[in-house]
Amino acid sequence: MGISREEKELLKKQNEEIKRQQQLIREQYNKMLIDEDNRRKQPKLAPDNVYISLQNINKVYDNYVQAVFDFNLDIQEHELIVFVGPSGCGKSTTLRMVAGLEEITTGDLYIDGVYCNEKTAKERDIAMVFQNYALYPHMTVYENLAFGLQTRKYSKEEIDERVKRAAEILQITEYLQRRPKELSGGQMQRVALGRAIVREAKVFLMDEPLSNLDAKLRVSMRSEIINLHKKINATTIYVTHDQTEAMTMASRIVVMKKGYVQQIGTPEEVYAHPANTFVATFIGAPAMNLVECDYNDGRLIFENGFEIALDKEHKAAHDEFYRQRIAETQKLIDEKDYEKPDMNVLLTLHREKFSLKKLIAKIFGKKQQPVKIKTPQDRLEELQALLDEYKKCLDGGHRVIFGIRPEDIYENTEIPSAVRRSQALSLNVSLAELLGSEYHIHMQLGGHEIIAKCKVTRHIPDNSDFGLVFDLNKLHLFDTIGTKAIL
């Protein structure tokens, strides 16, 4: 009732399209599994000079949801790699795939030269620390520590020696005869770490071990883990959602978002040269300031009229960036990438499952929400529009995102010599937060809020004017279309 004929036609067409794409996805999935099986039968050669190698790792669940997309990483021995990202980005899933607790859908995993996809967790010789410790409640601390060794049939003396040694390192010797429920959070965490240490395993995997602790304990445990790593020097993969932990602990950071790797690099690299806006705002606190502005032939023009002139290198980098984008997009069009099914279809596959609500709605003839889905024709048009966008960016003026970290904004009075000054700018202070030794100054620039970090030299009242300069050595530009970094 109440649905016009045109709407019905539209609905019908959409449903057909959905079905076709669902079928495509199913076929793709099955094909992927078969290919993977065939691939696995071939002999594997581990890459040398790399301790842990993850090559093209994908994780797709039975309900066609993909959690990890094309994860590639080479880890050297004794490194402490940190996977960091917001919840649901696939970092834990990747860790569990390395551990052997999850099946690797496609891709290869090598640990210490051994192809490990088919190996059980025991055979991989890894040790894991869980977020909620997972201590065996019916065993004492001693037995908890000894359990893994007993399973591997070590002698009693060996077990005793190792357990005592690990207990000493972690200072839990006096708790050895207690049960987990008699321990505090921090002690339990140490026991969980101890379980990993006694094993003297090749790889340590830690899944957000500090998330359940209070802030102060977290800080102290963080340094303990770092010291532990220095002492034991095991290859460690550490998963966290806290960027501070990532920055302080990692030898290298892997930033992930929604299953995709955003950037891999050392803390310095990730901090100083973020690959896209996500990494830029994720790493560093307070986050990098992002302001939209116009770019025209080497000049950045802000909405309040403020201008920054870019030097020749920057301009060249900018042009190069867009040329690459154009080439990429053209390649996608040429390779008919638009015929791939729309990932939104996955959502419909979920909704397809029997639901009582839907049935009732159908019976009562309520209007069904049409699912927005893109046909290949739509996608082709999208890609072509994208191509045109990029061409426009290359040729004429376009919007860009200007990024600058708070500490790279200086007051227009005392400026260190290393700073390459931009032109001065005066903005109104909306809020000046005093943090003791420094100020966080909130201001508005072109409709965006920016924060500047300044040393305390004088009292800065709210609503006063603040003269500032940007450090042009440290500026970042991001593309509005794909949010990637131009520089």
Place this chain on the structure above:
Amino acid sequence: MRKLKRVNKRVLIQTVIITVIVLIAALLCIFPFYWMILTAVKNHDLINQGTVDLVTFDLTWESFKAVFGYNGGLIWRAYLNSFIIAIVQTLGTLFTSSLAAFAFAKIKFKGSKPIYGLFIATLMIPGQVTMLPLFMMFAKIGWTNSFLPLIVPSVMINTYGVFMLRSFIVSIPSGLLEASEVDGCGWFRKYFKIILPLIKPALITLGLFSFIGSWNNYMGHLIYLSDPKLTTIPLFIAGMKETHMTGAAWGRIMAASTLSIVPIAIIYLFCQKYFVQGIATTGMK
């Protein structure tokens, strides 16, 4: 100071009232057992009087002697047989039920939900419906007049046990199993070292139910056991009760009943300790 006194007094009265109520309830529960034991040691004439003496000192061991002497000490044979059946059945059922419950609760295999649903559906079938077909089946394969039909079906599948244990196992955090996986445990090691210790209270409860059910299973024993050598406690007591009940038999029957619950009472006393211990140990945070 005055307020403290008043509060204490109120708490005291409350405690007293609650204690009295609980005491009355306890007495109501214990009284049948007390009466049974009393009748078992009463003098025969007194029993036939039919008076309700709560306490009497006119006691005799005659009834117990009669029970032990009945059919030349048949009661020991009955005990032995009852024990064998009950213990083998209980241990077997605990083992298979916990294995199945573990599989249903923690192992993801295709069709686990439908199969489990089927299991639970069979719980709705009353025992009387299956009793006759089972008997015919066992008669055909010649298992009558033996303990097998009383032990094997329960050991093979005990749906109630699987249901109860599965609920218990589901509450064990999967993190424990993952940690044990990393520690290198295979499925059986996980079962023996981690699951079994953690479900001790449920196991003991199930074991007790199973044991008592088997111990008191008069109908099953009646139709499957014919040989007097295979007599069990329920059959023994029924045989003692006889038809045309005469007064003299009551003392004997009470004595036999008392003797029949003695093993269960002992087991229960022991299990109580483990039961409480079990809950205290796991105390999952």
Place this chain on the structure above:
Amino acid sequence: MKHIFKKLSMLAVAAVMCCSLAACGKGGGTDKDGNVIVQMSLMNSTNENPGWLAMIDAANGVLERDGEKVRIEAEIIMTDSWDQYYTKVTSNILGKIGGTIGRIAESHMPQMVNKNQIADLTEVRNALVETGEYAADAFEGVAVKDGKYYGLPSGTQHMVLYYNKTIFDEYNKAHPEAPVDYPSGDWNNASTFEEIRETAKKLTSGSGASKKFGLSAGPYLAYAGMYAKNSGGDNIFNADGECVIATKPFYDVYEWFEDMLITDKSMPSTSDTQTLDAMARFLGGNIAMIIDGVWQIHDICKYTGDSEIGVAAIPVAASGNVSYSTTFADRFWASRNSPHLKEDKIALKALMSAEAITALSSKQIGGFPVREDCVNNYLSSIESTKLAGYVDVIKGGMAHKVSVPYSTYYNIVDQQINQKMATWINGDMSTKAFVDFMDETMKKGMAGKL
């Protein structure tokens, strides 16, 4: 992993051992002399076992003497009611295990016949009756269907009125001005309902748990026929097969009960008998008179201590009425599924031999034997008991017999009536309404509506 399998295999071995221990002891088949073993199902009873076992021994002697390759073995079934016993027998027959012949109460015979569980024994009956040594009418009754005989009588037991003479004597000593007479032992001139009512009232004393009652005569359907006939009525069904419960004789009988149960309270009610049954009270000397069967003779002799016991005839409505006694004739049966039916029939014939019946009746078990020449044997065995002086009274009860009209629906009708009985006894239902209910239920049962 290895030592888990060790544990498992040990458990399995233990289980197998227990099972093999249990599986041995399969009876039946043939013994080492080549005799076919016929197992006989008997209900367990400390009193009666010696009688039946003696009968089996004697029958085995007869079989050996006659050169038959058949021997009988007893299968004593440990149950406490005929219903449970019947369940066991049913499962035995169904599963072709256990006893292939046996004895069962008359009440369950119709079911066995109707459910095709038992074999046709007409040829055995004919062979026995032709000898002329057996009372032909003993074979008639519930075990006959379509002219075929499915059961052989194991003896007839009837009802009498037992009374505790000591209680009577004590009362008479205390009330010399108005003594009570002993109930009459003359079946042609029995005590009337009125007399018994008065006697019962006088002999009732005390209250509560230590109350002594004057009479116990359970107003059950099985005995109703006897009382009705004693009132000049029919035994539930008239000559045309119609149910005549809702007629004057029955009303009279149940009004007599009402007088005693509800008005005088000289009879124990259902709640009283639940705490301690009537026979137990009688044995304890707490009931003066009880109407019960001759199967109680053994216990009455053994457990009444020093009290003297007398036997009298069943009361009648008016003096001059003949006194009838309800009889119960249990039956021997043979399983239809037996693998050796021929041998079963030979065994049954041996059980009906003079030697076997003599052995049985000598122990006062089984009631009046079906062979005339063994009747005196039975009666003389009573001569050596406390009731020696009342052998004639007991014998007299067999002169006017009334049997219970058992049928396939009888047990259900009985059950339903018993359930309503408490309502009537509590006074929540009038006697007439109760008797009408009995009539209605019986008619429903006949029509198959239960």
